Amino acid sequence: MLVNQKNILDSEEALANGTWVKLICGASNQDLPGIADLCAVYATAGVHCIDVAADTAVVFAARQALDWVQAIKGIRPWLMISLSDGKDEHFRKAWFDPKQCPTNCPRPCQKICPAKAIEAIGGINSKRCYGCGRCLTTCPLGLITEQEHSIQLTDIAPLLKELRPDAVEIHTAPGRANAFQATVMELMAAKVPLKRLAVSCGLEGHGISPKELAKELWVRYSCLRKNNLKPLWQLDGRRMSGDLGIGTAKIATALWEQVRPIAPPGPLQLAGGTNAQTIKHLPDHNGPAGIAFGGIARKAIQPWVLEAQANQISLREWPEGWQAAVKEAKQLIEPWLSKTSTKQKTC
Ligand code: SF4
Ligand code: SF4
Numbered sequence: 442m443l444v445n446q447k448n449i450l451d452s453e454e455a456l457a458n459g460t461w462v463k464l465i466c467g468a469s470n471q472d473l474p475g476i477a478d479l480c481a482v483y484a485t486a487g488v489h490c491i492d493v494a495a496d497t498a499v500v501f502a503a504r505q506a507l508d509w510v511q512a513i514k515g516i517r518p519w520l521m522i523s524l525s526d527g528k529d530e531h532f533r534k535a536w537f538d539p540k541q542c543p544t545n546c547p548r549p550c551q552k553i554c555p556a557k558a559i560e561a562i563g564g565i566n567s568k569r570c571y572g573c574g575r576c577l578t579t580c581p582l583g584l585i586t587e588q589e590h591s592i593q594l595t596d597i598a599p600l601l602k603e604l605r606p607d608a609v610e611i612h613t614a615p616g617r618a619n620a621f622q623a624t625v626m627e628l629m630a631a632k633v634p635l636k637r638l639a640v641s642c643g644l645e646g647h648g649i650s651p652k653e654l655a656k657e658l659w660v661r662y663s664c665l666r667k668n669n670l671k672p673l674w675q676l677d678g679r680r681m682s683g684d685l686g687i688g689t690a691k692i693a694t695a696l697w698e699q700v701r702p703i704a705p706p707g708p709l710q711l712a713g714g715t716n717a718q719t720i721k722h723l724p725d726h727n728g729p730a731g732i733a734f735g736g737i738a739r740k741a742i743q744p745w746v747l748e749a750q751a752n753q754i755s756l757r758e759w760p761e762g763w764q765a766a767v768k769e770a771k772q773l774i775e776p777w778l779s780k781t782s783t784k785q786k787t788c
Contacts, residue, residue: 452489452519452636456673456708459783461731462774463490464738465712466503467571468523468531468612469590470494470556473502475569478746478756478766479739480506486770487778488518492610492639492733495522495592500604509757519607519636525591526620529612530680532591533572537584539564550576550585555684555736557747573681573736594627601631610639610675615647618660629668638670643677643696643713651699662705672707675733676700679714684736689714694722697729720776728783734773741773742766 455461464483466476471494480491480503493503503520511517525532537550539562551559554576558569565576577585592600601609609628613621621640628635640661644654658674665672678693693714701709708730711719716737723729739746745762749755756763 450489455489455778456710456730459728459730460778460780461490461708461710462488462777463492463521463710463712463731463733464488464518465733465735466491466493466499467735467739468492468494468525468529469534470571471496471499471568472556472566473498473568474750474755475739475746477502477506478749479742481510481755481757482742482763482766482770483738483774484510484516484518485514485767486774487516488774489731490519490521490608492521492523495524495600495604497600497603500606521608521610521639522601522604522606523610523612523641524597524624525612526624527614527617528589529591529614530572530574531612532589533574533587534567534570534590535565535572535574535576535585536567536588537564537580537586541582541584543582546581549579549581553579555740557743571681594623597624597627598631601628601633605633606635608635608637608639608673610641610673612641613657613661614642615649615653615657618657618664621661622664625664625668625670635670637673638665639673639675639710640665641675641677641712643680645677645679645713651696652703655700655703655705658700659705662707672705673730674704674707674709675712676709676729677713678711681736682714683716683734683738684740685714687716687718690716690718691722693719701729717773717776720780726781726783728780732777738770738773741769 466479484507493499507517556569558566611624676696678696679689682689693711697711710731711729712733715732715734745766749759
């Protein structure tokens with residue numbers, strides 16, 4: 442990250458300092474105007490990394506926004522892309538055929554969607570859907586299904602060569618050490634230098650203990666070491682839930698508390714359920730290397746992003762909306778950027 446702005450540390454420095462902040466745009470989110478606005482707003486606010494779908498159009502939109510921020514502000518966060526080594530809820534989309542919906546349906550699916558991917562008429566806007574799954578059980582007729590949205594192993598190397606991100610994140614799960622290794626091999630085949638290889642994993646849905654999770658991470662660590670890749674451990678408290686309320690913040694911090702004494706070397710970063718409350722659940726003199734905000738970060742600026750889209754302009758072309766959105770973004774991330782340094786062992 443280039444640094445010109447006061448108080449904004451280089452990405453590696455921020456990891457070492459315990460003040461790293463990442464924006465998660467969503468591993469399945471392909472809403473290009475929305476992504477460009479999110480990237481521009483949060484890069485301006487000072488995040489150290491932006492995590493987007495491994496998709497050519499998405500990366501192009503994100504990069505254009507980051508170029509703009511760099512030209513104006515002289516700062517540029519890392520661009521990270523997310524992959525998965527197997528089935529993962531972050532890599533799915535919901536779908537239904539609107540022709541099958543009764544005309545008098547009160548549309549509970551529409552009401553629950555945090556991405557506003559379901560309009561008052563019609564089906565799901567697949568570009569906007571990021572796979573949170575909340576609509577799946579709302580339909581009284583059971584019309585909504587999930588569809589996988591992941592990248593084939595053989596497509597990873599060519600895609601990486603084309604996208605050339607600063608960092609990659611692999612979403613993994615217990616029992617998938619071989620699939621993880623195969624994914625890393627494809628990354629290595631691309632010969633794209635990576636600043637960090639992030640590994641995202643949690644307990645939810647896997648029926649394992651924190652000790653078993655740590656064991657899984659140690660296996661991944663061994664693979665990364667063999668390939669000279671620097672790790673970044675993303676502990677996924679409760680998937681895609683930060684916008685739901687205070688309780689999810691506790692789940693994210695509890696996972697970190699349980700795993701940190703037994704985790705492999707490398708920075709540990711919170712995710713999955715993180716929100717403005719998260720920082721209040723951490724000890725003063727200790728803490729993780731940083732945090733990733735997803736749903737809560739998107740929700741914070743959603744009114745302005747949607748209004749800009751409705752007017753078919755970029756948020757950057759609407760000064761009042763832009764300023765209001767940057768203010769909201771700063772409100773969310775500044776407690777982390779300015780928190781007491783908690784020295785981390787990074788490798
Ligand atoms: S509720 Fe979640 S899964 Fe359903 S359409 Fe909206 S973003 Fe997609
Ligand atoms: S709840 Fe079911 S029937 Fe109603 S609009 Fe949604 S998908 Fe259609």
